[in-house]
Amino acid sequence: MVRVGIINVTGYAGAELARLLYTHPEARLTGVSGRSAAGKPLAEVFPHLACYDLTIGEEEGDIAFVFSALPPAARAAAVPPLVRAGVPVVDISADFRLRDPQEYAQWYGVEHPAPDLLPRATYGLTELNREAVRSSRLIANPGCYPEGALLALAPAVKEGIIGPEVIIDSKSGVSGAGRSLGLTYHFAEADESVSAYGLAGHRHLPEMVQELTAMWPRRVGEAPEPCLPAGTAP
Template identity: 40%
Template sequence: MEQALRVCVYGATGYTGIELLRYLSQHPYVKVVSVLSRTYAGRYLSDVLPSFFNTYLSKIPLTEEPQEDFDLAFLCLPHEISLNLVPELIKKGKKVIDLSGAYRISKKELYPEFYGFEHVHEETLKLAVYGLPEVFRDSIKNATLVANPGCYPTATLLGLYPFLKEGINLDRVIVDAISGVSGAGRKTAQHFHYPEMEQNIMAYSVEKHRHVPEMEDVITKISGKSVKIRFTPKVIPASRGMLCSLYVQTSEKRLKDLFEETYLCEKFVKIIHEPPATKHVIGTNLCLIYPYYEERTQTAVIITVIDNLGKGASSQAIQNMNIMLGMDEATSIEKPALFP
């Protein structure tokens, strides 16, 4: 690129914002010109996050409003704030990658039930492209607004996509998922305090989770069919990482071939031959998938792992940005895991 892309990050001091800045600080074709944080406005980034001392972002001031003009905005904001900010930015000619859930579901009537607000920007919602590159890469290329997927949907949909791509019927899908605590965000909550979370595993939102309509909506987009998902999320006492076990009733037995053919040319989705661990993906944009067929119950079992802050959020957002700009989509995010 002849000129660096000017980027603004809204909500930069939450976990997804921090992870975004970590990758962006090493991106050769991007210049972060504004870093927004209401909580820490008036301070330098390195004062709040010393890990950025040796980057050019060290002395960028944290502000409440953009300090320079920019080309693209990343929104790491609460859903209801992104809802109204996105149309304003698009009217100003900006490209937007929204990491909230405000534009992920295409059906506006589902937002009151699952997000607690009426979706009042129907025309903007129609512009949104779901940012799962391995599935919607061609649409992302020309997008003005990318709705970055949720972490659970990313791990689940990548595990189901080979079936959907081949038109294999999915009558019943069960998803049993675990996530590190960072998936709940940086704001404090009593049940995530150390004494309550340490040595504890907690199921939550079992009866109704906002990621379920997101997953079902995308499945319909891909396959044209309606599939119901039984989803049970759990939080474990780990900072980050996500493991999803998917159970699909099917007679399709050639799982290894099916998955390897689907993801043969993908840089960030890899099929492995023994069960994965979250340690294999922490700090990366990888999704590792272990599929096998259980003859006894005629069930396809697919285990996927991602970093909920990486492929489940921030590094995937940068992958989307790279695609939107026509550059190598692995730019600045092709890194090995932090191990052990």
């Protein structure tokens, strides 16, 4: 049984990861951190995780495998010490997805704090990189739009039966924006609606281009604007 820790369990991604790990036959969640709720029982912050008798700390404690669920840039600063200490890390943010640190700075607005680790990171789309993921010590979890786009396009791209211009029509729920508050994500604003965002270019675009170009020698063209939908069932 592998002792697993989650950095920043208090976000949506971290909490959902904790839920999934509870039923994993070979993993045991033994340490969770989250500065905004440090010192509180995990079940107090997320009642649906009452299956865990864990207290949220500022560090994860004695663990053998780490999932990092911090926002971009903040996470890149936390990951290097773990990787250099030999602890396997899965980074859920975008910090280690792009191989070019200059492209990272262009799209995320900050310099990458650990560019020396970028060559060691494996793009963690298991269906396409299973063997590399199996042996990697630093795995970059794919973004939501790229994951759907790459899985759909990979067979046609690898066989060369696709044109050079690709249009990807993707939609994401508002939970993808995280737990921070904003008028756009209020129920009354988002219910039964679809709105476009990132019209000047989305951060996931270079990730798609990078991975598709690796499969196909010709440059993949620009993608259309992403859309943000939300709705409720009656």
